[in-house]
């Protein structure tokens with residue numbers, strides 16, 4: 001297992017799909033999918049893959065590693081067809097490994113299916129049991145294979161009817177892009193927990209986890225896929241159905257706080273603006289007398305800017321990030337592991353020496369990274385080091401497709417704020433309140449899932 005600093009929630013997947021009515025070249029769809037996927041690399045770094053349909057069959061290429069490590073120019077050359085889906089993965093449900101990498105391609109009564117899935121089902125055990133009773137066998141431990149099996153079970157129906165039935169059966173959080181030989185289908189769970197948007201790419205349709213992927217290929221945003229909506233795209237155009245309707249949405253609030261790219265707009269809210277507003281609200285709620293605001297790059301940058309703006313304080317880059325840190329397979333010694341944050345970050349002595357400063361970050365998961373950064377800033381000569389966090393304490397695990405560490409590993413699940421302050425060694429520690437978080441995001445708490453802060457799970461927990 002490559003060594004990495006694991007002190008952040010990890011998004012698990014990014015999905016992308018493109019349907020070209022009349023491609024100029026036979027691998028245009030695969031090429032667009034590659035660039036779309038490249039823009040979603042932050043959503044998963046363990047595996048990547050593209051599946052392409054040429055109208056008769058679906059070809060697949062996937063592997064372990066980053067998008068550019070897996071998808072080579074020869075790969076694109078061989079992926080011919082006008083419909084493509086692509087996937088990056090950081091494993092949550094299911095083991096890490098090529099067998100669980102996506103997209104997954106299956107044969108069933110009606111032909112072939114390719115699936116790319118982001119999220120986590122909460123009724124996996126029940127579905128698995130039901131399907132096994134009907135004789136299904138499973139090669140992987142992923143939710144994606146369950147969805148394919150469900151669709152296969154409904155293969156006597158029309159594709160539309162099968163998809164509708166499938167959507168009623170699935171519980172939890174999911175954004176799915178499916179291809180058949182001649183169709184591309186987008187599905188979003190009934191509360192819209194995981195994001196999925198629709199774009200116009202030179203008169204063709206694209207689907208993506210985030211709008212940044214549309215921008216990257218020059219596509220225009222059309223709209224978000226609605227919670228509980230199915231869109232089917234083929235040569236006739238796009239048709240939409242909504243068999244399940246939830247009384248409320250539950251968009252993942254952590255997408256705005258940390259996961260999504262700042263240049264993406266999800267369900268009407270730009271991520272960068274949201275982070276800036278979270279920072280402003282945090283400044284209103286904190287009572288710290290300091291000379292300087294510094295971000296923990298890059299996760300805390302937009303919030304720190306908002307904080308500085310609201311507090312009327314100077315903002316400076318007191319910490320520098322090594323942007324070329326990838327995964328390293330060289331195991332560090334215990335002593336080095338303790339200092340592992342130094343692989344990624346270093347304090348800028350000239351900026352922090354002699355200053356009373358507040359460092360702003362988006363969250364504290366285990367607290368070990370924050371502790372090391374505080375120590376690093378003190379060693380660089382900072383007079384006071386305060387910490388302000390642009391989200392409430394993360395006390396509960398996520399069951400909706402985010403790798404959050406186990407509950408006992410979340411520092412806020414076992415310590416009060418004052419104990420966390422002592423643990424990280426800061427002069428003071430402020431978290432954003434839940435109310436403040438919702439206020440910064442437009443004021444409607446009913447629109448969001450915030451279960452990792454509140455323990456209020458909108459669609460229950462795992463079965």
Ligand code: SF4
Nearest residue numbers: 252253398449451452
């Ligand atoms: S529990 Fe947290 S990370 Fe998971 S979907 Fe809800 S807000 Fe997002």
